[in-house]
Amino acid sequence: MIQVSPTAWSAMLAHAESHYPNECCGILVGSLDGDRRRVAEAIPMRNAYQGAQEDRFEMDPDELRAADEAARAKGLEFLGTFHSHPDCDAYFSKTDLANCVPWVPHIVMSVKSGKFDHANAFQPNLDQTEAAKEELSY
Amino acid sequence: MAKILIPTPLRQYADKQDSVVISGSTVGEVLGTLTSQYADLKKHLYTDDGRLRSFVNVYVNDEDIRYMSKSETPVKDGDTVSIVPSIAGGLL
Numbered sequence: 001m002i003q004v005s006p007t008a009w010s011a012m013l014a015h016a017e018s019h020y021p022n023e024c025c026g027i028l029v030g031s032l033d034g035d036r037r038r039v040a041e042a043i044p045m046r047n048a049y050q051g052a053q054e055d056r057f058e059m060d061p062d063e064l065r066a067a068d069e070a071a072r073a074k075g076l077e078f079l080g081t082f083h084s085h086p087d088c089d090a091y092f093s094k095t096d097l098a099n100c101v102p103w104v105p106h107i108v109m110s111v112k113s114g115k116f117d118h119a120n121a122f123q124p125n126l127d128q129t130e131a132a133k134e135e136l137s138y
Numbered sequence: 139m140a141k142i143l144i145p146t147p148l149r150q151y152a153d154k155q156d157s158v159v160i161s162g163s164t165v166g167e168v169l170g171t172l173t174s175q176y177a178d179l180k181k182h183l184y185t186d187d188g189r190l191r192s193f194v195n196v197y198v199n200d201e202d203i204r205y206m207s208k209s210e211t212p213v214k215d216g217d218t219v220s221i222v223p224s225i226a227g228g229l230l
Contacts, residue, residue: 023227023228025227027225049226054229056227056228057226057227058225058226059224061195061202061222062202064223064225065220065222068145072146078145078146078147079147083227086229093227095226095228096228099224099226099228101223103145103182104147104223126181126182128193
């Protein structure tokens with residue numbers, strides 16, 4: 001289960017809506033309590049995809065490494081990621097499945113006409129052949 | 139000896155350590171030793187045919203080994219090896 005704090009959720013909403021009609025992305029950090037992922041902070045990342053960003057995103061590995069190091073310094077763990085689907089539902093696409101690291105779950109946020117609509121979380125398997133829906137609260 | 143930073147999602151497979159100090163002269167050697175010591179890590183980093191998984195990026199200090207000599211990239215005493223996931227996606 002992923003439990004997103006109000007502070008983190010506000011940051012995710014602002015990032016997703018401000019990037020509309022493009023996709024946004026970011027990472028989630030916090031603490032692991034058994035199977036419960038308590039997300040304390042959402043760290044917005046730049047969409048580094050070289051091309052049309054209405055339907056693609058990519059995180060810059062250098063920026064990701066720096067964000068992870070900053071989280072480590074604060075004693076927070078890398079718990080997952082988030083990205084938006086502009087004017088589409090919050091499903092886990094084939095492109096998501098093929099390109100998202102399966103070590104952590106991923107939250108997909110649907111943003112329609114510039115406003116948040118709904119979100120789902122998914123955990124891919126290691127071979128990236130399927131992703132199971134994961135319980136999400138925010 | 140080089141310090142390998144273990145990504146937080148993988149620490150459960152490395153006795154919950156956030157870093158491991160390992161000797162070796164290349165990235166391939168130190169990661170090979172790491173995954174020998176912590177066998178459960180191996181499948182998360184490597185495919186069954188021994189290639190680094192597509193979503194695994196490795197840095198030596200601030201340099202991405204894809205732009206150096208990949209697994210043959212030299213590692214010196216005091217270097218830090220970081221394992222950084224690759225994350226991308228899209229609508230389709």
